[in-house]
Amino acid sequence: MPEPIHYTRLLPGMELTSAQVQRLIERLSTPESPRPLVFETWADDEGITHLVGRAESGKPTVRTLLRTHLPESRTLRISRPATPKRVARLRLTPKAMPLRDDATSDVLHGIYSVFAGRRKGETIALQVVLGRGHRPVAVPAKILDPSRTVPELVLRGAGSAPSETRRRVAQHAGQARIEVTVRIGVTAAVPERRQQLRGQFLSALEQLEAPGARLSLVNESPSRWEQCALGWRPLPLTASQLTGLICWPVDELELPGLPPRHPKLIPPPSGITEKVSIFATSTAPGAEKRIGMTPEGRLLHTAITGGTGSGKSEIFAHLALSDITAGRPLVLIEPKRQLVDAIVARAPKSAAGRIVVIDAAEPNPVGFNPLDIGDRDPGPVVDGILEVLKTVFTDGWGPRTEELILTGLLTLVADGQRRGIPHTLLDLPMLLSDDGYRRSVIGAVADDPILAGFWATFNELSPAGRANMVAAPLNKLRKYVLRKNIAAVLGQARPKIRVRDAWKHDRAILVPLNDALIGPGASQLLGGLIVAEAWLATQERATEDNPRSRPGFVFIDEVQRYLHLPTSIDDALATSRSYGIDWHVALQGRGLVPAKLVDAVELNARNLVTFAASPKDARELAKTTTKLTTDDFQALALRHVYGNLVTDGAPAGWFSAKTEPPAPDSGHADKIRAAYRERFAGDAAPTVHAERRSAPKNATPPPGDASPSAGEVPAVRSHQRRRRP
Template identity: 30%
Template sequence: MIDFLVGGGVFAVIAVIPLVGAAVCAALIGVRFARHHYLSREARLVEILPPPQASLAHATAFWNHTMGLLKPRWSRWLVQPHLALEIVASPAGVRFQVWVPGIVPPGTVERAIASAWPGATTSTHAVAAGESPLPQGAYTTGGLVRVGRGEEFPLRTKFDDDPLRPLLGALEDLEEGEHCLVRISARPATGLRLARARQAAARRQGHPGLGTMLLDAVDPTVSASTQRRVPVLPGTGDDVRAILTKASSPRLACDIAYILTTTHQGDAAKERLRGRAHGVGSSFAAFTSGTNHLDRRFMLAPTWWASNRFLGNGFLLCTAELAGIAHLPTDTCVPGLARAGARPTAPSPAVPRGGENARVVGDSDAGVRRPVALGVAEARQHTHILGKTGSGKSTLLANLVLQDAEAGRAGLVIDPRGDLVTDILARMPEHAVDKVVLFDPDDNAPPPRLNLLQGGDADFVSDTVVGIFRRIYDQYWGPRTDDILRAATLTLTRAKDPGLTLGHIPRLLADDALRQEVMGKVTARTGEDEALEDFWDWYSGLTMSARSAVTGPVLNKLRTALLRPWVRQVVASGPSSVDLPTLFDTGHLVLLRLPKGRLGEDTSSLIGSFALAATWQAVTARIHTSEAQRKDLCAYIDESQNFLNLPGSLEDMLAEARGYRLGLTLAHQELGQLPADLRKAVSANARTKVYFSASPDDAASLQQHTLPVLGAYDLTNLGAYQAVVRPLVGAKEQGAATVRTRPLPPGVTGRATQVRKAARRHAPETAAQPPARGVSPSPGRPLFQQRPFTVTDTRRGKRT
């Protein structure tokens, strides 16, 4: 050995040491790049839409959660995954995303984000290895950010405002073609590296380090003299406390980089981009504390850094420091930043998923995707559907009706626009084709007849007709109009003649002979009615001009509807051609297509209200049937504010309807459409709520039904065909949940025509025959264009 050293072996060893060192360094670098390549396989990008409100505490919770990525001790030396939070800015706006290595189980980071930032939504897609979030540019620049002092010293963690505000401000007003990427990479740190902070604190307190103790073992005098020459400086205690405070928190190895690119060429574009990069790098000065700060460093090959989420040794940050740098904005207003919509919320496990006795509303958009259904029995306690135009109400209604048709359940649909019934007809199940009754003014065939004055309690019918007219024409209603219409309807109804209709009211008021004939029928069937006779005696004593004055307002309102041939055929052409109680008991669907553009708003409201009144008469007739034998019936009423015109309290009606197994599904656009009493009744008695996107004013009121799970912000930021459902299960109202309603199934070619042809059997076969001379209208003639009739002025003895 001595001969080897003397013979020049020393110089050979010295020459080999650099080569060995270079080989070791190359091997380490190779291992790191191999790890990076391994982590990049099947990697994912999780794009985050921030919630309306966020705080640094939320970010701290997220980065604490990432400590769960720490692999077992025996496998850490092979590979330890890291995450990269990226802020990507362009002229289109700013977005936040997290790069996730392929070895991290799917859903882990997404759930961590959802739990750390309540209300945030995520979308995940695969990203190829080496895929850059920035487009290829003509010029690219960037920089690295490192701690200015030792990594054991803490950065600033207390802020009055959002610490990202300077950075986001530097990213505003990007020109077309300019893009910026800020990336913060982090992975859990362990082992000896964490212990160095405590060792640094000990050295600052004057305690000997490992080197000092080794030197002391060799020569204690040298060590002692050295310690005497190292004084403890003022402020060292503060430094030690700061180091130990940071050391007591979970820490991560971090790296910060920013890259900017532009597609423009030329010196001007390059200088502008360099100035922008200077502003981005300078924004990290916001994290300067009394003990440490962040420095900008030169970046070699920025294009490579943009394409590779590489993390070397990095520098240590505790979770509070990292949360200050890498978090979702806490400012409520950030230009160009898209916010999350409603908070996705999973339904209660008690909510049914479907089945024979449930109607599926949609699918949950939080947690495990599952159907969300409403029980048929719970529907008897009514459903309130509210949402803006185009939010998805009609699609939901059509799906619910089609499910009833498939299950053979009876239903009533009132559609004031026309599209709802059209969609239902095109998708009607084949076995339900023969169970449809259709009222449609655009159908060439005669419509079914629905004589509201036929059958039922005369007083109830009269109250219903008068109440409907009074609610629709509330601004033009007076006591005399009420008096005339009530007496006329009572007279026609008490005559118990199925051929008498609303169309006879004008002739009843004008033709003395007809009036006497009808009153004779009333007397024959019910005995003398002094109140009615006194009224008609008073009426007969009026002059012609006085009669015109008192009947004009009544006839004006009747003409609004009855001058339309289709309306006249439905309500004023003779006895009813459909038996609603039987139809509902046998699972038929009664569809009323009442487009306001075709009939007029008042006429559409009038016919829809008549149909609802007839339905109410049909279900109240079930009082003589045991509750177990009553069939479920659901009335779907779109633009419901136009048709809830029945007399009496809606609150009482909703309460009674449950016993008759009638469930009302009331849909409309905004709360302001409902009168105060109606709004209160719907709020209290429609126990299942389905809310699509609502206005801010409505959301402030509706959130009383969805809190504490979902608030006003969620109700105003629902997406298209996304709804909040607060279901009733059993007798208990469950917590609110968000769902995605299902699109309509594709229409069946020719099905609508098939249904229309089958429904025509409910139309009257022939025109109604007059039950008695002068009572019914002549076939084929309008009610207001009958043959001349004689009117006697009893005061002047004239005949006209």
């Protein structure tokens, strides 16, 4: 009793060549090759599927041959489809006349055209059953003419074959051949349609015909298909003739009904997690799996590239929501507000109290005061603020402006520490322009010879000289920090929450920066200041015993607008990794980002995700892999990406995927917003200058991330000009 046949689905790989297939068939033509062996191709509503059937005893040999000759192919377990309703076997007349051996491309195009014309509910299949193999043999100088028909044999005798016929027969016999049975199977609703498909398929196969050789179809019982039986008078075919009949797409042919060659669909590495921070699903056929990132892998930083509307924000949303759900801290900066709104709308109920939105567009926003330094060293804090101001005030920024702003910031910080009530950036214009207010502040730096000397020289200038010196920086400062929306955030001397405490208290601090509502310059200023604060808070984790055990995350969309630190980005990213803080950055393309920032991101961000790339970016990305070309990186459809993620501490290689659709709204947005507004939002309060003047010099500010005590008036600063004392 013959062994039962077991079937495996074969994914040939997009790099498959006809030469590889021919070498495999030549190996299968030897007598020791396993039998039975069947190749089937099915076209149905699920697409085009390639099967390999073999007995259980032949499994090791077949698997080894496939891996050896088709290294890019993969196999999957599958159940064989139902037997077609109409089956026909391919017949060659006369059998001794060889077919064409240069028709692989024509045959494949013809077969796939029939597949592409299939209607819904119809099944079209091709079965190739391999029989006995024959080694090459020599042909005598004279042979009988194999093309003579029976009447011609009766009337004229066999006769010698013409020289051209003899040459073709000798060429065919000089190659390894396999006895093959080829069947066509069709399932359709009506007999007329089945007959039509059968005729179309025969027309596709007739492209193998050579002079004197004719192909036709002979009806067979469907049971012959089911049993994979060798038919009567099998066809003796060479490897080159069989390449098209096996039906695997080869040589990057653009075949009807198949996906485009670009972008290539590449399966993900085996180490990619399917359980944590899921943001996409792989798109390679037969390798569908969810794509996620572990917190440990994300500590090697993540860069996402794509044009406007490509879907970068949606990836941020999935990752940030996974962190919020798991109770991990994060700081997120975005240049609009859709992303923050989406996160708040989809966050779980448990996030109420942990999510804090700093939104300058709100009537009473949560405050942020970069000059509220607590027990920090003023130097690094002021350096970070100065770097942001320098970036925002690109035009007209020079050494004199930098010295003036630096001295003013250090003075305000010193006076705030002396009085116990921090100043805010809104006080900087007043410090430079109001003599009386300046005299009340600079006493705090009387013991600092450099700062005191600067102010002594400044005060000795004539009013006109001072006005000329401060005109340029005052114009820049007032343009941004005195905007009503920004002032409402930056004007709170004692905000009820500190950005620096996000890592300590597992907060999710979300910062929407809508240019249309607060202006592009003010947006860049506020975003840059918060990023600088997150960097300072990252450095403070050096005091923890094992900061990597409590990872935190920073998300920055349009990173070139907000990432302005007083140290190199390379050092910042390397240090953050050591202290357990991962940076996710999104950018539209290399052409919009300073070269130094691009180099720093490419060097330090080991997790890479890219949407459809520009020609310039595609060329750079293609240099990172031999599997993908510039055409692949440019041809990605909407929401489709290539990713190269960290597994086992290193990038595991590029793969294709499609980003996950948005998660449904949780229905808890109102509760989440009410929670942070009630606890952390600023109040419409009077100016606090009188409070500052009367406060004891050593007053202690309330601890960060805590609500004021009963009866305490939150220190919301006014930016209006004050009278001199």
